[in-house]
Amino acid sequence: MIYIGVMGHGVVGSGTVEILHKNKDTISKRTGRELVVKKILDIQDFDVSYRELFTKDASSILEDEDISIIVEAIGGIDPAYEYTVKALKSGKHVVTSNKELVAQHGSELLNLAKENNVNYLFEASVGGGIPIIRPLRQCLAANKVSEIYGILNGTTNYILTRMKRAGLGFDEALKEAQIKGYAEADPTADVKGHDAGRKIAILSSIAFGKSVPYAKIYTEGIDKIDHIDILYANKLKRSIKLIARAKRHEDGVFAMVTPVLVDNYSPMADVENVFNAIMVKGDAIGDVMFYGQGAGKLPTASAVVGDIIDVVKHLNATSVGVSGSSSAMTVLPINNFSSRRLIRLSGNNLDIVNKYANEVFKNSTIIDLDNAQAMGEIAILTDTLTEGEVDSALKLLKKKVGAIQILGSMRVE
Numbered sequence: 001m002i003y004i005g006v007m008g009h010g011v012v013g014s015g016t017v018e019i020l021h022k023n024k025d026t027i028s029k030r031t032g033r034e035l036v037v038k039k040i041l042d043i044q045d046f047d048v049s050y051r052e053l054f055t056k057d058a059s060s061i062l063e064d065e066d067i068s069i070i071v072e073a074i075g076g077i078d079p080a081y082e083y084t085v086k087a088l089k090s091g092k093h094v095v096t097s098n099k100e101l102v103a104q105h106g107s108e109l110l111n112l113a114k115e116n117n118v119n120y121l122f123e124a125s126v127g128g129g130i131p132i133i134r135p136l137r138q139c140l141a142a143n144k145v146s147e148i149y150g151i152l153n154g155t156t157n158y159i160l161t162r163m164k165r166a167g168l169g170f171d172e173a174l175k176e177a178q179i180k181g182y183a184e185a186d187p188t189a190d191v192k193g194h195d196a197g198r199k200i201a202i203l204s205s206i207a208f209g210k211s212v213p214y215a216k217i218y219t220e221g222i223d224k225i226d227h228i229d230i231l232y233a234n235k236l237k238r239s240i241k242l243i244a245r246a247k248r249h250e251d252g253v254f255a256m257v258t259p260v261l262v263d264n265y266s267p268m269a270d271v272e273n274v275f276n277a278i279m280v281k282g283d284a285i286g287d288v289m290f291y292g293q294g295a296g297k298l299p300t301a302s303a304v305v306g307d308i309i310d311v312v313k314h315l316n317a318t319s320v321g322v323s324g325s326s327s328a329m330t331v332l333p334i335n336n337f338s339s340r341r342l343i344r345l346s347g348n349n350l351d352i353v354n355k356y357a358n359e360v361f362k363n364s365t366i367i368d369l370d371n372a373q374a375m376g377e378i379a380i381l382t383d384t385l386t387e388g389e390v391d392s393a394l395k396l397l398k399k400k401v402g403a404i405q406i407l408g409s410m411r412v413e
């Protein structure tokens with residue numbers, strides 16, 4: 001019998017208990033052991049059939065010698081970090097979906113796990129149910145990975161899809177994502193791009209072999225996207241996606257999270273609703289793409305239970321012998337990143353804005369929505385420019401026109 005302690009009975013914790021119960025026989029056949037959830041930690045009370053398993057006292061799980069595997073589904077840093085350290089030090093394996101903790105303390109916790117000859121596994125921290133951490137560590141280990149690119153947040157992809165397909169407003173679409181259990185407890189991390197930033201930091205740390213500090217990753221969210229942006233996207237035959245990317249350079253990693261207008265012919269445009277897609281570029285394999293449900297109760301719990309099964313198969317060893325990296329990678333400034341931009345502008349006199357915008361942004365095109373002028377704005381699609389060139393051109397435009405408002409500025413691919 002293998003006893004499991006579950007910390008946190010939210011979306012992921014409750015999904016894990018559900019899968020362990022529902023697929024009990026299959027899991028037991030696969031592992032040759034019976035897996036039993038012995039205790040569940042949560043500060044709330046739940047009206048469920050397994051009520052007697054609940055405790056509000058973390059030490060009753062951490063100090064229970066029968067429990068050999070802990071599922072940390074609390075999320076955030078405090079108290080998840082403290083409990084994880086205690087669990088690993090007392091020789092318990094830890095499985096988690098907590099991307100915030102992995103992005104911030106992953107290397108240290110992996111090293112601690114190795115020192116104590118236990119596992120710290122976090123497949124569920126990126127891409128929900130999509131297998132990506134293990135493939136990066138194992139199946140693609142022969143490759144030198146040069147780039148990771150994709151949609152890593154289910155909530156924002158769901159919101160953007162609903163805005164485009166159903167004409168919903170941002171708030172309404174976010175509410176739906178919260179009801180479906182996709183969003184974080186505080187959805188700011190989703191909509192401002194921090195969740196995707198943490199995930200690209202985790203993936204690139206594994207792929208590039210050095211920790212990538214997520215706080216240094218340039219991040220823009222989707223919180224300023226409105227229905228007019230969707231109209232422009234449709235006009236340009238593009239879809240708005242929150243894209244996370246990390247590209248290895250000789251002197252560091254170039255990493256950013258931003259909304260991007262992707263071509264409707266590109267595979268990323270077809271990734272809708274809560275689905276995530278991650279493209280990995282390796283020197284031997286070329287491009288490989290991972291696709292699946294990036295958030296939600298059972299998809300995420302599927303990854304947690306997959307890790308539990310791996311632990312059961314490696315009870316006396318670290319499953320993939322992974323160490324945390326002791327050194328950090330330099331995150332390069334984004335000034336030299338080039339793309340086209342769709343810039344929405346308004347001002348007292350739109351004809352003057354139009355005239356100078358064309359002058360300042362050479363080889364640009366005005367994108368006409370039928371009633372854009374009536375809405376009091378114009379939009380300009382620039383030539384390929386670096387981030388630095390766009391900033392300088394906008395400064396110059398402001399100087400020439402005076403009162404001007406930048407309503408939006410999105411990268412176009």
Ligand code: HSE
Nearest residue numbers: 153154155183184295
């Ligand atoms: N809030 C996250 C998302 C959950 O929407 O992608 C899965 O990590």
